[in-house]
Amino acid sequence: MDNSADAPSQGRRLWRWSRWQVIGIAALALLALAISSLFADDGAHTLDRGLMLALRTPGTTDDPLGPKWFEDVMRDMTALGGIGVVIGSTLVLCGWFMLRRRLGDIAILAGSLVGAQVLSAIAKFFISRPRPDLVSYEAEIYSASFPSGHTLMATVAYVTFAMLLAADVGDRRSREFLLGVAWVAAIAVGVSRIYLGVHWPSDVLAGWAIGALWMIAMSRLIPRLQWRHG
Known part of the structure; x- marks a missing residue:
């Protein structure tokens, strides 16, 4: 029997697994790097401090690099x-x-976000890492530093949005576009948190990593997020 007709679907299946495996490995690496900074001197790795200071005007840590309009853009991103x-x-x-009438998608969305918020709250409670003290904060803060809650929630929220919307899109390139936009938004939020001085870079790495791992778990447990078409 000629199985050539099944080759495209098999190729897509292998690509999907490979993509998630790569994301998972990268997320674990980022999480390991972020956690390692917790055991460094003063609770922050030298790289954390160096990156934070590199984004400030030399000799004036209250002034982020770049024009004032760019600071406003970063606040919009955060x-x-x-x-x-x-x-x-x-x-x-x-x-x-x-x-x-897609009540199931509402339940999936609620479960995804609530679960991510619980993970963030638990990590913040047990780790209780202080916020960076190298710069003056450019935004109000209300919780511990590790992980970055903004980054984690942005990752989970926008990736979940994209995956639910993409589940009804037949074209692979369109699905990948939606997911790509979601990741760009998550990256922008994380970068803005570092730029504004409210999180160590490792806090943001942990937010991306935990968010990515949570989405991998969701995609494995919920068929709706696996983009299966009849």
Whole structure:
């Protein structure tokens, strides 16, 4: 029997597994690097301090590098991971799902975000890492430093949005585009947290890593997130 017709689907399946394996390995590496900084002198690795100071004007740690308008852009980026924006965008997407009678997707979305928030809260409670003391904060802070909650929630929220929307898209390139946009948003949030001086770089690495690992777990447990088409 000629199985050539099955080759494209088999290739896509292998690519999907390979992609998630690469993401998982990268996430574990980032998490290991982030955790290692917790055992360094003063609770922050030398690389953490160096990167933080490299983003400030020499001799004036209160002034981030770049023009004032760029600082405003970074504040806009960091807001993408804020609880207000995440909840607001989640409610909008839930409204869309309700109109389309996709109650299962609402449950998946809620479970994904609640689970990520629980993971963040547990890590912050037990690790209780202080916020960076090298620079003046450019945004209000309310919790411990490790991991970056904004980064973790942005990663989980936007990747979940993309995966649920992509589940009904037949074209692979369109699905990859949606997922790519989600990761760009997550990366932008993390970079902005470092730039604004409210997190150590390792806090952000942990946020990306934990978020990625949580999404891998979700995608393995929930068929809806595996982009299977009839």
